[in-house]
Amino acid sequence: MDVIKPNQVDEVVRNNVVLSTVDAAFNWCRSRSLWPLTFGLACCAIEMMATADTRYDLARFGSEVFRPSPRQCDLMIIAGTITKKMQPVVKRLYEQMAEPKYVLAMGSCAISGGPFVDSYNVVLGGDTFLPVDVYVPGCPPRPEALIYGILQLREKVANPKKIEGLRKHG
């Protein structure tokens, strides 16, 4: 049987014990497996699908588990144009998601209405009725851009304080 000698205790502790707050541990776990909602609205949905394919492989970042039910998801990727007919559905889906939940606006339509900004049937961006966390610009954004957006969201989830600070100081 190995006996730990007194002068070795420090090293064993250093290698095996991590001290943290429960919050930080939860946030860390949360940020590493964001499950998005299988929710495509328009063109960007095709790029969202491409993000999950073999080349871009979103699974590397723990977000490949696209769930069709909003009850099982943490992240809503608004991938496409929100029309006035679709808006109540999007809102309801968001409300059905369990807390904590995050919203990522993908593409210029979801950010501001994009090329359809002067149309009679288009909502001018997801942030008019949802709290958007991350904006990924592009029309449509490349899969790499979406992955970067998800990584940014991961940072935000893991370090809520940092984001608060950023908000305070502009």
Place this chain on the structure above:
Amino acid sequence: MDKIINREALVGELNKKFGQCAEIFEDNTNQSIKVKPDKLVDIMLELRDNPNYDFKVLMNLNSVDYPENFTVVYHLNSLTHLHKLTVKVELDKADPQVPSITSVWKAANVQEREAYDLMGIVFTGHPNLKRILLVDEFVGHPLRKDFKLQA
């Protein structure tokens, strides 16, 4: 170039059969005829079933808001003769009504609903004439020229 049907003969035949109802419509495509709305279904059936015309396919159904009238445009195509025909119906601005041709081609069903939704043309006899693209509460018909965009 599109194969063009002999319009003089066609219009003559139609007028002989259904009484003065069709005339040649002069435009840059040289394949348009204008017909009266009340005889539209008979004419379309004739165009579809007569083997000389054999227009088995409704290619397109469009509605245009001209300053003087609403025009419903039917683009027909024949798979056997490969010729084309454009049938136009001019409608009154105040009360645009035209008989539905869903009994002739079922393809017209969704396209007529769309024309009703966006242009406000009433297709009498349509089995389910409701808005198709916009919400039911929407006010106005966006493709009309008097409907202005916000920006």
Place this chain on the structure above:
Amino acid sequence: MLKTQELTLNLGPHHPSTHGVFRCVLNLEGEYIQKAVNHLGYLHRGIEKLAESRTYTQFIPYNGRLDYVAGMLNEWTYVHAVEKLMGITEEIPERAQYIRVILGELQRLASHAIYIASMALDVAGATAWFYGFRDRDEILDLLEMVSGQRLMPNYMRIGGVAADLPEGFIEKCQALIDEFPNRIAEQEGILIGNEIFQARVKNVGPISKEMALDYGLTGPNLRASGVDTDLRRDEPYGIYDRFDFKVPVGEKGDTFDRVLVRIEEMKESVKIVKKALRDIPEGPVMAKVPKVIKPPVGEVYSRIENAKGHLGFHIVSDGSTKPYRLRIYSPCFVNIGIFPEMAKGIHLMDAVVALASLDIVLGEIDR
């Protein structure tokens, strides 16, 4: 006595197997569909109205947003319609014509690849989905080389194409096209030869010839029902009269035929691209067209064989720089009209497969 209660089931607009925001209300008796009612318009962006406030050139990018898995073909349809209206179809330079054919057929391959991939996903075959997306990504690389964008190329111009092919494109395209028959064979092996897949799709949602014509189906869906028609062969536009290719035609018009027709079409597309790559001449890629596009007063209806069917543009011009009225005849919009008829009396899980086999893209349905 046991009785089954009739159940109303709402499918969509948020449902993974409706391929977008399509909504369908189904009346079920047990697991069998009694009645299906389509609800469209959840992606209606009013593109036709927007076109009236854009110039002819400004409208080109919107075409990519119509059928967003076949952007290049959509743009081709539109510029072809405007060229026809201006009467300059004969003046398009040879090289531009060949570039259009190459890119158009590549786009068709990409579109059919995504069709087969999503079809596989709907019968829970994720492997074929990954293979389909792999093939498509490589084609998109080529499209990106010429246009700088993966989905929305904005590359076709009225009178030609935006720029000449970049250096190395021909070689890269040649390499992919030489390899592509193996890719198709791979898909065939995984999916078409698979017994489970065949059991799921054979005899599901058959569409007869008469029914298909009555409902105005076009493209691969019509050919699967046994109607031998292809605009590229029957009314050749561009330079399609120089290519020799077969038009695959199905027999029964069931879901399996619709998949097979597309697989065969991919093989023909590969042949067309091969020949175009061999014959492509040097020269300019843009005809002499005025800076400001002002077509004469008049109208035009022009359509080409898109990946989904006949995409048509009816443009009415009043002689100004903007279209007076621009109508998009969308193949998917008309094709989806047959779904309630197809779904009648079939099993719920078959309805999902039948819907997938129609190859709908909501951007084009709702416009």
